[in-house]
Amino acid sequence: MTVSIGLAQIAELGARTLSTSAEAIAAVAELVQRTTGVDLTVVSEITADDRYVFRGVERRPPLTLRRDAAIPYAASLCSRIHAGESPATVPDTREVPALWNHWLGLKQGLGVDWDILAFCTRDVRLPDGSLFGTLCVHHLEPRGFSEDEQALLEVLARLLGQEIWRERAAHELSETVAALQSAEQLRVELAEELRHELRAPLQVIDGYAEGMLDGVLQRDDEHVELVRREASRAMRLLDDIAELVRLEVRAGVDDEAEPLAVAETVVEMRDRLAPLAESAGVELVADVVPATVVIPRRRLEQFVVNLVRNALRAVQDGGGRRIVIFVRPEGRRVAIGVEDDGPGITAAELPRVFERFYRGSSGREQGSGSGLGLTIARRIAEAADGEVRAEPAQPSGVRVVAVLPDAEQAVAGGP
Numbered sequence: 001m002t003v004s005i006g007l008a009q010i011a012e013l014g015a016r017t018l019s020t021s022a023e024a025i026a027a028v029a030e031l032v033q034r035t036t037g038v039d040l041t042v043v044s045e046i047t048a049d050d051r052y053v054f055r056g057v058e059r060r061p062p063l064t065l066r067r068d069a070a071i072p073y074a075a076s077l078c079s080r081i082h083a084g085e086s087p088a089t090v091p092d093t094r095e096v097p098a099l100w101n102h103w104l105g106l107k108q109g110l111g112v113d114w115d116i117l118a119f120c121t122r123d124v125r126l127p128d129g130s131l132f133g134t135l136c137v138h139h140l141e142p143r144g145f146s147e148d149e150q151a152l153l154e155v156l157a158r159l160l161g162q163e164i165w166r167e168r169a170a171h172e173l174s175e176t177v178a179a180l181q182s183a184e185q186l187r188v189e190l191a192e193e194l195r196h197e198l199r200a201p202l203q204v205i206d207g208y209a210e211g212m213l214d215g216v217l218q219r220d221d222e223h224v225e226l227v228r229r230e231a232s233r234a235m236r237l238l239d240d241i242a243e244l245v246r247l248e249v250r251a252g253v254d255d256e257a258e259p260l261a262v263a264e265t266v267v268e269m270r271d272r273l274a275p276l277a278e279s280a281g282v283e284l285v286a287d288v289v290p291a292t293v294v295i296p297r298r299r300l301e302q303f304v305v306n307l308v309r310n311a312l313r314a315v316q317d318g319g320g321r322r323i324v325i326f327v328r329p330e331g332r333r334v335a336i337g338v339e340d341d342g343p344g345i346t347a348a349e350l351p352r353v354f355e356r357f358y359r360g361s362s363g364r365e366q367g368s369g370s371g372l373g374l375t376i377a378r379r380i381a382e383a384a385d386g387e388v389r390a391e392p393a394q395p396s397g398v399r400v401v402a403v404l405p406d407a408e409q410a411v412a413g414g415p
Contacts, residue, residue: 024163025056028135028156033058036149038137040065043124043160044078045133052076055133061140064112075106078121078134089150090119092142120145122157126165135160201230247379257296257384259407262336263288263327265297269304270325277308277323282315284308288327291334292407295384300336303380306373307338307400314342320397330403333386337401339393353390353400354378374400 025043032041040063043056052073057065073079077099080086086099093100093116103116118139124132135157137145145153208227211217270286277284293300304325311323320342328335345353354374374390377400381388386404393399 024160026058028160029056029058032135032137032153032156033060035152036137036145038118038139039063040138040140042136042138043133044076044136046073046131050074052078052133061114063114065110069110071106071109075102075109077103077106077116077119078136081121088121089145091144092117093119114140117141118143118145120150120153122150122153124157124164125161126168127162128165132161132164201234204230205234247376247383257294259292259294260297260300261290262293262295262300262334263290265300266304266325266327266336269301269308273305273308277312280312280316281321282312283322285322285324286326287324289329291327291329293334293336293384293386293404294407295380295404299380299383303336303377303402304338306377310373310400311338311340311342311398314398315340317342326401329406332406333403334406335401335403337399339399340397341393341395342397344392344396344398347392350390350392353398354388377402 029041029043032038039060041056041058042054042065045053045055047053047070050073051070052075053070054065054067057067059065077086080099080102081088086096090096090099093103099119107115116138118141119136121134121136124135126132135153137153205227208217208223208230212219212223217223266288267286270284274284308323308325315321315323320340323338323340325338326335354377378388381402381404384402384404386402388400388402390398390400
């Protein structure tokens with residue numbers, strides 16, 4: 001018998017696993033507390049940013065140690081054990097000077113007024129062998145830890161590693177399901193929008209082809225050129241929609257982001273696009289300052305081309321004469337964009353210019369445009385950890401600008 005499980009059921013299973021595994025840390029700490037009779041049981045995580053975080057805490061006397069408290073990993077007692085300076089089981093920490101001296105500094109940092117006189121720890125490792133953190137027991141009186149107690153801690157640490165692994169797997173599963181649902185919704189929306197947008201050029205092609213076949217229209221170069229132009233428009237629309245889908249679902253893994261001198265790239269793009277602007281009677285200017293951002297070169301070039309073509313259509317329709325491609329500092333970030341002296345658009349339309357297939361009353365994105373140029377530009381900026389906006393230019397026109405992190409600021413320790 002075949003059992004079919006949908007996305008909703010998979011998400012529910014993942015959520016259930018996720019909710020139980022978080023409780024396992026506290027349950028293991030409590031179990032150790034009851035079976036060993038020690039004063040303090042702690043499950044700690046060694047985080048990626050080198051912090052030692054107390055994820056689960058059980059204690060008998062009222063000790064000043066709280067859950068989710070964090071200290072630098074190097075300050076923890078377990079760091080000395082991992083460094084090989086102290087054994088994992090210590091009957092009296094004062095007998096181990098490295099651990100005892102380390103504990104005195106940690107004690108002061110934690111602000112506690114009690115001493116650890118017996119200490120036993122076991123690593124909590126995930127099934128792939130990576131270290132999650134530690135399961136530690138502490139006693140305030142000198143005592144030893146029997147082989148049975150140590151074996152129990154080892155078993156519980158392994159079980160806890162398995163449960164934490166399941167938690168992370170469930171979290172990844174939930175994220176994957178959400179991404180699949182989002183991609184499915186996007187596919188449906190794009191298919192419907194594409195059907196709507198392709199209808200116009202295909203109707204023109206069909207009408208001219210039918211007219212020429214029926215003898216109503218002559219089969220001359222003029223009509224063939226009209227059909228060819230509409231076919232090119234449909235092809236361009238399909239190319240843009242495919243590119244947008246890649247950016248929407250973050251599928252552009254072939255784009256290698258690297259620190260890029262954007263001023264040089266923008267000047268080069270200005271030189272490449274200048275003949276196109278000149279043929280339309282428009283001056284294309286580059287106004288740049290040296291800056292570096294982390295972005296694939298191909299994506300930056302695509303961003304500039306889309307913005308220039310969008311501005312060029314607006315300038316031609318509105319009688320403008322000038323387009324500026326700029327690179328400017330904006331605080332600790334870099335502003336890259338294009339501004340024109342065209343007719344501009346209304347304030348109400350500005351927030352919508354990045355929507356798929358949106359065409360404002362001014363006619364921007366009309367004619368040869370696919371209606372996706374600014375949408376693709378926004379996705380390119382977002383993929384580079386930036387944001388994009390459209391705003392009025394003075395005295396007329398529109399400025400579209402992406403604000404990206406400055407790579408040199410980040411290397412120097414900036415945000």
